Amino acid sequence: MRHLSTRSTRRRVVGAVATAVLCSTGLAVPAAAGESAGPARDSTPAARAAAPEAVTAGPKTDDGLALTPPMGFNNWNSTHCRAEFNEAMVKGIADLFIEKGLKASGYQYVNLDDCWALQERDANGKLVPDPERFPNGIKAVADYVHAKGLKLGIYTSAGTKTCNSAGFPGALGHEYSDAQQFADWGVDYLKYDNCNNQGVDAKQRYNTMRDALRATGRSIVYSICEWGENKPWEWAGDMGHLWRTTGDISDNWGSMLSILKQNLPLAPHAGPGRWNDPDMLEVGNGGMTDTEYRTHFSMWSIMAAPLLIGSDLRKVPESTFDILDNREVIAVDQDPLGKQGTVLTSENGRWVVVKEMRDGSRAIALFNETNTAQRISTTATAAGLPGASAYTLRDLWKHRSYNTAGAISATVPAHGTVLLRVTADRKWSAYPPAVELRADGGTLVEAGKRTVLTSKVTDLGRTPAQQVSVRLTGPAGWKVQATSRTTAPSLPTGKSLTTSWAITAPAGTPTGDHEFTLTTTYHSPRGDRAESVVPLASRVVVRPPAGTSQLSDLPWLSAVNGYGPVERDTSNGEDQAGDGNPITIGGQVFAKGIGAHAPSDIEYYTAGACDSVTAQVGVDDEKGDNGTVVFEIWADGKKVASTGTLTNAMPAQPISADVTGAQVVHLIVTDAGDGVSYDHADWADAKLTC
């Protein structure tokens, strides 16, 4: 959701979420279910006792592999274990790598994930490719991709079985034989997972496979996949070329965001031949918007993450290729200096992340985590560039260059990222000045009521912006009127054109987001015309009724949930809509309320007309003895009530908050700092009085 205002966001930055979330049965569930990185792990006391001493990694020979983050494809995110994962798919992807120019853009590895083998080894202890999926074996597939100048990757687990519940053979105790078999097939990349590891020390398990791969004499990129459980960034640099830092990604905003936040702080550990791996891309799988997928791709690139396409390219829309094949963004990821970008600032969901590039320039991501458009700013020198009178600023999604006197600032749509590359060079004078275009107000609109919005065009360039004009267009039928000037003959560095607008939605306009476009056009001193456009959204809202209402009967403005959707009058249930149970806390059943899952943020419009929110809160009984959460109520960006940590063992607790005068109220659930596993959180009997 995007809104016209840059001021209205109260969404707090939800803290990093634990890496692995297990379902209550303790069984492995597919990662796509969202609540799982959840392969079965053997951590019984017996297994732990049997664990040998940790082995420290020997030095990785300078094998020259993965000097930039690996790029390619892996089937898991799109197929999991389904039958469509087969030879035809793998070949089809290899074909598209060539046809669509992805190979030319750097995509190289075509990787098979779990489920390629049969459950039983053969009489000689060799792995057997599933004849249904791979009737011609793996070598035939390797030959096919090699003939196209591509490389083949494969998967197994550093355990007795792989992660899929069908239980395919793992390599623990078979490392040398399996590695040799992979090498004989012509495999170029191994993803080595962590399931069913029998409690054997991770370093030892991953070290043995490193040695086994090396013993084959074949160059094989080694991808360590123990989900960050043993902090591989501290020990795997000399062992593998990349290591997963988190649990499994799934194709939704919350999952991607949580992984991003876990991976960002690990920047110091990355470098050529040793990469943090925040898991494979979801771009194209359909669970996020293109804006969110551009953020995913931008942030993975600025983090120098492996870029492994996780969608079935035979089925994706053209817009997926526009994202995955943006060579200017790929160049950020693949920069040979090999630095992972670091967080320069992060405040209320507005992030500035900076990556030093080999040519001395800086890639800069202005990333908006929040649900409303946000102004995000920094400067060239803050980003590490030397002082200069002007810089070249390149927008890597718009593919346009500008000059800036040093200020870097943009209105970034909700969940969006503006990705820039800023260079201290002399070329800046060839480009028009960068302008910043922003809007304040107009976020929440009641139909039939006039609302004021203020736009501001500011020249960030060293050169003046000339013949400046601004226009705001809204949906058909809306009244949009400028009530002050919309043009300026010339704006020198740092000066602005401010315009007031009156907007009115026709009576009866349906609730929800309605799109606006704010556009400025201007000319450089050389006469070149430039344009800057900011998409905005105004949300039509309805005042809550006077008196006391159940919040589960009122529409919310937005609802973010850690797992599955927020439910009305039932618990969270599992990941599907409508799969909740009667709300039950400590045995007490409630007819009304809201079923959430940490981290959660539900936003209501209160129109400055309400007084209080009350509820009975607690962890739902549906997950047994598990789950710890904190409930909070926020009114216009201020925390007005909080429970402290609640566990599943506790009965429902009352919470109440004074929300007098607030325009917007948020119901927030955090994971209480211990990860989100089992955090099924109920707002029972949640009432709003206006």
Ligand code: GLA
């Ligand atoms: C684990 C890994 C995933 C995937 C599956 C396959 O969950 O983390 O990336 O390989 O196993 O079963």
